[in-house]
Amino acid sequence: MQTEQVTGKRPCVGINAHLLSGEAGYRRAGIHQYIFQVLRHLPQGEGDPDYLVFTNQGDVTAGKAGMTAVSTRLNTSSRLRRILWEQFIWPLQARRHGVDLLHSMAFVTPLLSRRTAVVTIYDLSFMHYPKQFPASQRRYLTTMTRQSCRRARRIIAISQSSRQDVHQFFNVPPDRIDVVLPGVDEVYRPLPEETVRTFRREKGLGRFILHVGTLQPRKNIPVLLNAFANLPPSDLKLALVGGKGWLYEEIFTQVKKLSIEERVLFTGYVPDAELPLWYNAAELLVFPSVYEGFGMPVVEAMACGTPVIASNASSLPEAAGEAGLLFAPDNAAELTDR
Structure with missing residues (x-):
C-alpha cells in the first residue's frame, strides 16, 4: 500500500473510489463519471474535512489540497477482488488512517466496519430487471445493498425516482434518503x-x-x-x-x-x-x-x-x-x- 499521511485534526472522510476506471471502454461511463465529478468538485476550503480517496487511480487527487489517494496491491478491476477489498481490507485501512466517516460510492458498505457510513445508490436495475444480471452478481447486490441501506447513517440517491425505489424495495424511511442530482460538466455546451x-x-x-x-x-x-x-x-x-x-x-x-x-x-x-x-x-x-x-x-x-x-x-x-x-x-x- 502506498499513501501520503493526511495531517491536521480536521474530520477525515474515506471515499471508496475503486470503480474509477483507468482504461478506455464502457466502464468509464455512468458510475465512473459520477465518482470522478464528485471528487473533482468536493469543497476544499477552511473548515472542510480531509478526504482519503481509496483508489488505484491515484492521479485523480493530484494537486488537490486536503485530498490524498490510498492504493492497494490488490488489483480491484476484478469484481471478486474488489468485493474482498471492500469488505475486508477497506475497514482495516480506514482504521489505520483514522477515518471518521466512510462514503461508499456504489451500493455497498463494509459490513464489518463500525464506522459511520454514507452510501450512494444510483439505481436498482438489479431489482427491476433481475434476469438481466448474472445470478451471483444479482444476489450479492440485492443482499448487500439492502443491508448497507439499513446500516448507513444517510443514503444518497441521484434522482427522486431512485429515492422512491430505495424506499419501496428496502423499506428505508424517505427522510434518511437525500437526493443529490448529477451536475453537467461545463464541456457540454454549444460549440462553434x-x-x-x-x-x-x-x-x-x-x-x-x-x-x-x-x-x-x-x-x-x-x-x-x-x-x-x-x-x-x-x-x-x-x-x-x-x-x-x-x-x-x-x-x-x-x-x-x-x-x-x-x-x-x-x-x-x-x-x-x-x-x-x-x-x-x-x-x-x-x-x-x-x-x-x-x-x-x-x-x-x-x-x-x-x-x-x-x-x-x-x-x-x-x-x-x-x-x-x-x-x-x-x-x-x-x-x-x-
Missing part, C-alpha cells in the same frame, strides 16, 4: 459551427440521430431501431455511441433483420473529450431506456443545445423536465411520430 463542421467532415458524418449509452438490454435500443426503420426514406442515419456491455447481441440481430445496416453507425466507446462534439453534431438525441438512475445523456445533450426525445420511464422525466419530448418506451410507433 466551424468546429462542428470540421468534426462532421473528419468523421464522414451527414445528418444523424444520436443515442449515447452502453449497449445493454435496459437501454431499449431495439425499440429505437424499429422506430428508426419506420421513418420515411431519407439520408438520415442513426449513430449508436457507446461500448458493448452485456446481452447486446439482439441489437446487431435487429439491425440485420430490419435491413438497415447501411444506416446505423456503431461507434464503440467514445472518449470523454469527443462526446460534446457528437451531441453538437446530431440532429437530436433519442434516449429510449426502460430504466435509469438519472439519464446523464439527456441533460448533456440539452446543455449542448440538442433536442431530446426520451422515454417517460423511471427518472427520465426528471432529467428531461419541460425541455424534452417523452414517449412510452414500449411504443415504437409513438417514437416514430415524435
Whole structure:
C-alpha cells in the first residue's frame, strides 16, 4: 500500500473510489463519471474535512489540497477482488488512517466496519430487471445493498425516482434518503459551427440521430431501431455511441433483420473529450431506456443545445423536465411520430 499521511485534526472522510476506471471502454461511463465529478468538485476550503480517496487511480487527487489517494496491491478491476477489498481490507485501512466517516460510492458498505457510513445508490436495475444480471452478481447486490441501506447513517440517491425505489424495495424511511442530482460538466455546451463542421467532415458524418449509452438490454435500443426503420426514406442515419456491455447481441440481430445496416453507425466507446462534439453534431438525441438512475445523456445533450426525445420511464422525466419530448418506451410507433 502506498499513501501520503493526511495531517491536521480536521474530520477525515474515506471515499471508496475503486470503480474509477483507468482504461478506455464502457466502464468509464455512468458510475465512473459520477465518482470522478464528485471528487473533482468536493469543497476544499477552511473548515472542510480531509478526504482519503481509496483508489488505484491515484492521479485523480493530484494537486488537490486536503485530498490524498490510498492504493492497494490488490488489483480491484476484478469484481471478486474488489468485493474482498471492500469488505475486508477497506475497514482495516480506514482504521489505520483514522477515518471518521466512510462514503461508499456504489451500493455497498463494509459490513464489518463500525464506522459511520454514507452510501450512494444510483439505481436498482438489479431489482427491476433481475434476469438481466448474472445470478451471483444479482444476489450479492440485492443482499448487500439492502443491508448497507439499513446500516448507513444517510443514503444518497441521484434522482427522486431512485429515492422512491430505495424506499419501496428496502423499506428505508424517505427522510434518511437525500437526493443529490448529477451536475453537467461545463464541456457540454454549444460549440462553434466551424468546429462542428470540421468534426462532421473528419468523421464522414451527414445528418444523424444520436443515442449515447452502453449497449445493454435496459437501454431499449431495439425499440429505437424499429422506430428508426419506420421513418420515411431519407439520408438520415442513426449513430449508436457507446461500448458493448452485456446481452447486446439482439441489437446487431435487429439491425440485420430490419435491413438497415447501411444506416446505423456503431461507434464503440467514445472518449470523454469527443462526446460534446457528437451531441453538437446530431440532429437530436433519442434516449429510449426502460430504466435509469438519472439519464446523464439527456441533460448533456440539452446543455449542448440538442433536442431530446426520451422515454417517460423511471427518472427520465426528471432529467428531461419541460425541455424534452417523452414517449412510452414500449411504443415504437409513438417514437416514430415524435
